Amino acid sequence: MSKMVLTRLGMALISLLAVSAIIFWCVEFLPGDAAERILGRNATPESLALLREKLHLNLSAGERYLHWLTSLLSGDFGTSLVADRPVLDYIASRIANTALLSGFALILYIPISIGFGILTAIYRGRFTDHAISVIVLIFMCLPEFVIGILLISIFAIKLAWLPPLALIGSAQSFGQLVELMALPTITIVAAMSAYAVRMMRESLIEVLDSSYVLMARLKGLPKWRVLLFHALPNALGPAINITALNVAWMIGGVVVVEAVFEFPGIGRLMVDSISHKDVPVILAISIVMTGAYIVTNLVADLLVILLNPKLR
Amino acid sequence: MSGPQPVAKLEGLCVDYRGADGWSRAVDGVSFEIAPGEALGLAGESGSGKTTVAYSLMGEQRGASRIGGGRVLFQGRDIFSLPEKDLLALRGRSIGFVPQNPMASLTPSMKVGRQIGEMLRFHAVPAPQGVPARVVELLESVGIPNPAAAARRYPHELSGGQQQRVAIAMALACKPDLVILDEPTTGLDVTTQKRILDLLAGLKRETGVSMLYVSHDLASLAQICERVAVMQKGRLVEAAPTRSLFERPRHAYTRSLIAALPRIDVPPEGRLEPLAAPAQDALLEVDDLRISYARGGFLGLGRPSSGSDTVKGVSFTVSRGKTFALIGESGSGKSSIARAVAGLTAPRDGTIRFNGQPLPALARQRPMHLRQKIQIIFQNPDSSLNPRKSVRSILARPLRMFGTLDAAGREKRVIELLESVRLPASYAGRRPHQLSGGERQRVAIARALAAEPELIVCDEILSALDVSVQASVLQLLETLQRERGLTYLFISHDLAVVRWFARHIGVLSDGAFCEIGDTETTLSAPTSPYTVQLLEAVPRIDASPQIVT
Numbered sequence: 001m002s003k004m005v006l007t008r009l010g011m012a013l014i015s016l017l018a019v020s021a022i023i024f025w026c027v028e029f030l031p032g033d034a035a036e037r038i039l040g041r042n043a044t045p046e047s048l049a050l051l052r053e054k055l056h057l058n059l060s061a062g063e064r065y066l067h068w069l070t071s072l073l074s075g076d077f078g079t080s081l082v083a084d085r086p087v088l089d090y091i092a093s094r095i096a097n098t099a100l101l102s103g104f105a106l107i108l109y110i111p112i113s114i115g116f117g118i119l120t121a122i123y124r125g126r127f128t129d130h131a132i133s134v135i136v137l138i139f140m141c142l143p144e145f146v147i148g149i150l151l152i153s154i155f156a157i158k159l160a161w162l163p164p165l166a167l168i169g170s171a172q173s174f175g176q177l178v179e180l181m182a183l184p185t186i187t188i189v190a191a192m193s194a195y196a197v198r199m200m201r202e203s204l205i206e207v208l209d210s211s212y213v214l215m216a217r218l219k220g221l222p223k224w225r226v227l228l229f230h231a232l233p234n235a236l237g238p239a240i241n242i243t244a245l246n247v248a249w250m251i252g253g254v255v256v257v258e259a260v261f262e263f264p265g266i267g268r269l270m271v272d273s274i275s276h277k278d279v280p281v282i283l284a285i286s287i288v289m290t291g292a293y294i295v296t297n298l299v300a301d302l303l304v305i306l307l308n309p310k311l312r
Numbered sequence: 313m314s315g316p317q318p319v320a321k322l323e324g325l326c327v328d329y330r331g332a333d334g335w336s337r338a339v340d341g342v343s344f345e346i347a348p349g350e351a352l353g354l355a356g357e358s359g360s361g362k363t364t365v366a367y368s369l370m371g372e373q374r375g376a377s378r379i380g381g382g383r384v385l386f387q388g389r390d391i392f393s394l395p396e397k398d399l400l401a402l403r404g405r406s407i408g409f410v411p412q413n414p415m416a417s418l419t420p421s422m423k424v425g426r427q428i429g430e431m432l433r434f435h436a437v438p439a440p441q442g443v444p445a446r447v448v449e450l451l452e453s454v455g456i457p458n459p460a461a462a463a464r465r466y467p468h469e470l471s472g473g474q475q476q477r478v479a480i481a482m483a484l485a486c487k488p489d490l491v492i493l494d495e496p497t498t499g500l501d502v503t504t505q506k507r508i509l510d511l512l513a514g515l516k517r518e519t520g521v522s523m524l525y526v527s528h529d530l531a532s533l534a535q536i537c538e539r540v541a542v543m544q545k546g547r548l549v550e551a552a553p554t555r556s557l558f559e560r561p562r563h564a565y566t567r568s569l570i571a572a573l574p575r576i577d578v579p580p581e582g583r584l585e586p587l588a589a590p591a592q593d594a595l596l597e598v599d600d601l602r603i604s605y606a607r608g609g610f611l612g613l614g615r616p617s618s619g620s621d622t623v624k625g626v627s628f629t630v631s632r633g634k635t636f637a638l639i640g641e642s643g644s645g646k647s648s649i650a651r652a653v654a655g656l657t658a659p660r661d662g663t664i665r666f667n668g669q670p671l672p673a674l675a676r677q678r679p680m681h682l683r684q685k686i687q688i689i690f691q692n693p694d695s696s697l698n699p700r701k702s703v704r705s706i707l708a709r710p711l712r713m714f715g716t717l718d719a720a721g722r723e724k725r726v727i728e729l730l731e732s733v734r735l736p737a738s739y740a741g742r743r744p745h746q747l748s749g750g751e752r753q754r755v756a757i758a759r760a761l762a763a764e765p766e767l768i769v770c771d772e773i774l775s776a777l778d779v780s781v782q783a784s785v786l787q788l789l790e791t792l793q794r795e796r797g798l799t800y801l802f803i804s805h806d807l808a809v810v811r812w813f814a815r816h817i818g819v820l821s822d823g824a825f826c827e828i829g830d831t832e833t834t835l836s837a838p839t840s841p842y843t844v845q846l847l848e849a850v851p852r853i854d855a856s857p858q859i860v861t
Contacts, residue, residue, distance in 0.1 A: 211411060219434075220401065225430070309421060
């Protein structure tokens, strides 16, 4: 298994390199450059030339990419063209915010997916199953910004229970933080859990019909024991795989959700940086997102292997 | 019969299943008793309702079913009116269960020791030495070597026979009063089957537990049971002490079941020599065949070494119009040989000649006319027939591929093919799931015939079928051989069938022949210890236990 982890990490490095190159060239194709964006209307040909020299924009694209890559090898992500600060400093707090949001979402996501998955599977074909399945299907169909706006209009505007914007910089206590994070978290969870509940339901139904679950019941074991010890461990595999896909979605979806709630996270920073053509920041964020995606998939695969003794 | 109270008693039990057109009766007024210490055999074909009866004794209703009438009494208590809690306390504690397929019935994610231990814990069975020690003791009592290590294994790390032993240990863990065995030896090798039957007979003697032994295999029932009840289409048609049931069967259905049993101890009679067999010329010559599934070298490139061979240099000749049988346990390499002859697996080394010409290794490298001459029938017709196609299009496919017939000609031929396997012409419009297992296998045979082959490779084609269906499929194959001069390469693990059916036999053990030759000579005077062991493992009807009167 350690061999598998090492191969995967090696492949991850290659993926990261490829992603950085692709993103770099894509940004290159966008019209204009950072100097024009920074100076805006005040730009004169002289000031533009001066700024381009300062930002090394006068070098060719290949040279700039190689320069970025070599300084990355010594741990330097470069300097933001717009904020004139080291990229790592600049994005660290944003990464922390997004990690916090994702963490909140995952904490809710796991019990909701497993719980509703179990409920729909053991009450299959009955009212509980139909009710949950309909709600889940609705959330599957709605894009996350619609869910977000819906939640804002109900809970923030109509009922005024929760703040509409997640300006977490203003939080004074953990309680306040939770209040501010509630709506964006619920939005992400709603969209994400839908798939996981469906998957959990399907795989649990299959396992509940298996001979070994029948055998466990004929051994006279109580229902909870049959469900938690004989059925669930064998049904989690597909749900874990869908979770890895969900996290991939979340990395993209978080951009939209952060925009809706004005949340100061990495997704919004990405959008801003693209409009400023702040290449070092864009590259750094892409690397972080890709890395998170690769690690999640690796962890999911390892979990599936751990749950299934046949693969160990 | 006035004696002690019976352990279990069925009084006119009826069970209905819900189908597409309402409720239909699957078990119809079945009554019997099981006395303390008695083993009752429940025989019948699949669909006869015997498994439903067995499950109802544990208060379990399968799928969309309902109790249509009658009662099931366990130690005088009506099992279907028990509260859930009492039922759970009964299951496992007083009624043990040994399932048909231990691989599928043991939880894959849990070590087998824990699966046995949890029964002791939940039923609060006193184990003074501690639960883990008791589990090891139980595993030892069912003859598992190195029981302490086995307890820490996962089910997939054990062999099929050992898995069944674990299931038996589990059934006996709480010292129950009744053990229900649902086809406990189906799917096991003959030798493993024999060891499991010996184990069960021994455990019954030692513990005096009552048994309900459900099986379609009358010969295994005869080894364990004092009495046998026979079910047909949901009804109990006959119940009698084992010996008198075999010697004087009263019901016509019982007689047909017994007649259908291939008897290893009775020499074959009335076997007709094929008329259309001209000279003794060799149709298929296999020379020093070696097959390996190991991937050799880096990234699977390069050739694997001979040490990893599954088939280790096998040579044999099949004469035209004759049947050659390959026999051996699972893992002996017999199916690999069948696949190599059919061109589905490329051998690592060796040659296969057909009509004197060397055959290319894979079917797709063989010219059309050679592919047509060699056809294969697979073990399981459920998976070898496309469920979405009608019988007509299944049979028309080889006709289109190899033949020159137009649409009308093909339709006529499809009907002829159905007739030749004794199926009505109306079946052409049906899909495989609308046929029974035996009928499906007939369609598979018809599909092989459609190509007008000279050689048919039959890979365990009977093992998914009931005994009486087996007999009729064999009859059919034999008639076809006589009429058309077909040659069969017949793969089987059933010595009794092979003795009746095949002229020549090769006994495979671990990828090599330990004996090869004329079937009668080989089986009546075996020279290899392995053949002797195989022969002894075949259950015999005359070996029934002491009869209780």
